[in-house]
Amino acid sequence: MKKMTCMADCVLCPRMCHANRLAGRIGYCRETAELVAARAALHMWEEECISGKAGSGTVFFSGCNLGCIFCQNHNISQAKAGKVISVGRLSEIFLELQGQGANNINLVTPTHYVPQIIEALNLAKGQGLNIPIVYNTSGYERVDTLRMLKGYVDIYLPDFKYMDERLAGEYSQAPDYPVYAKQALEEMVSQTGEFKMDETTGLLQRGVVVRHLVMPGHVKNSKEVIRYLYNTYGNRILISIMNQYTPMSQVENHALLGRRVTKREYEKVVDYALELGVECGYIQEGKAARQSFIPEFDGEGV
Template sequence: MKDCTLCPRNCHADRLGGRRGYCGQGAEIMAARAALHFWEEPCISGETGSGTVFFSGCVLRCVYCQNHNIAESRAGRIIGWERLSEIFLELQDKKANNINLVTPTHFVPQIALALEQARLGGLHIPVVYNTGSYERVETLKRMEGLVDIYLPDLKYMSSRLGERYSHAADYFETASAAIAEMVRQTGGPDFDDKSGLMKKGVIVRHLVLPGCTADSKKVISYLYHTYGDRIYISIMNQFTPVCELSFFPELNRRITAREYEKIVDYALDIGVENGFIQEGNTAEESFIPEFDGEGL
């Protein structure tokens, strides 16, 4: 972190010296919430919830980000890695099904220390790495043996969409290499026979965006024909305009039921069986918790 290259931005910020990287963060861990979360896939949340830590900052900063108030600002509280280790154990004591690290990339060295310490203290539930997938393979390798479940996005295949919406024309090339590393680390999916909770594996999420169904089909096709049943694909319809989108008017609406149905039907037609879909008007519900420092 003296010359930070943790993420593909390779900004070389001296975060140890007080500078902030592209992610907006320095060397100290900043988080906005650590609590039970019930809005992940059923095999992650279960009945008692996922022990979710929302980290501040982000290496992508998508223009439509639903967590933009912590991804793009300095909102949150500073905690040390020792305190983070305690938080993991406290979430386990609250009957969390797993530890869920949301947007962890820019804090990987500290998180790795915290997880190693927590395991010495009795942490035994699975660890989930929840990411937008703009990751360096070298950084992910630091988490090998510490992460049980990867929960990455695959947002776009189109470099034009990657540049326009996430300032990353190389998004697909970078994210697909990262997902390949995740699958290498975890292997195929493994579930608890009694609870149905995932113990190990990869679930790749794809959020369907307004007017982008052609690209969505390419994403689903790539994932299925590359990995088959070695991963699960989660197709999400919950896109909700929550940011200022005057420069992106095409995104200033929810997706239609027909748009989502087209993608789900396509997935079924090509043979996808290991997957999750969202039913009903999930975009009308709030999937965004209060980032009030709970649990920190």
């Protein structure tokens, strides 16, 4: 319970809003200390090394510490969907997903619930949870919070959205995003070391997969992100260059974000990565994702 007390003056994320979430105050994440989840099910649309054939046991948490105007999951990031559950129920969900054959437990947007997640993992591990734990995050993290997870997380799956502070401020209300994302990634890699695959299954057992979503009209930002990642970490991490930007209704009239990424834009970023020497990672072929790839946050499995 000692870890829970940090939520009485919450500084879990870079917003450091100091909300007394234990007393029912709402933090920048739009959540109190009550644990809220919107979906828990096998998910097939992660990178192949995570989803595999059986699927990733994915838990989508409600709330978010960013404010991305283009968010695909805006109904849960804005805390408009989800069910309050106990820490005990969360531990049961982990075990249920393992029982369904999940390759791993995949914690989506978990930052503001780190203390509860740690408690639930302790309970579940005591009852036989033994598959890898994936921390699936926007990348906007504090190192102190990540250090709480040392020994609990096997695979870090962060975004690295921006190297451009102006874009980070305009699109996600976080001009300091590049600073925190760099610090967070360094801590993640220090915890997991070089990525390790199961040679038989091709599933990732340990390591860091960094996702970068190519945005319409922002090839330059994408190149800067890829260059930073490769120049800093080489092939010790996996880089996933994503082509699935989907313009949602809230940005349909935006000059740039109201359209999909063109084939040429995406090819420019991929070609640049190959020119740099990136060898370990993923690209997406075909058209950008449709809204049908966005799951229903209807409380399934919660």
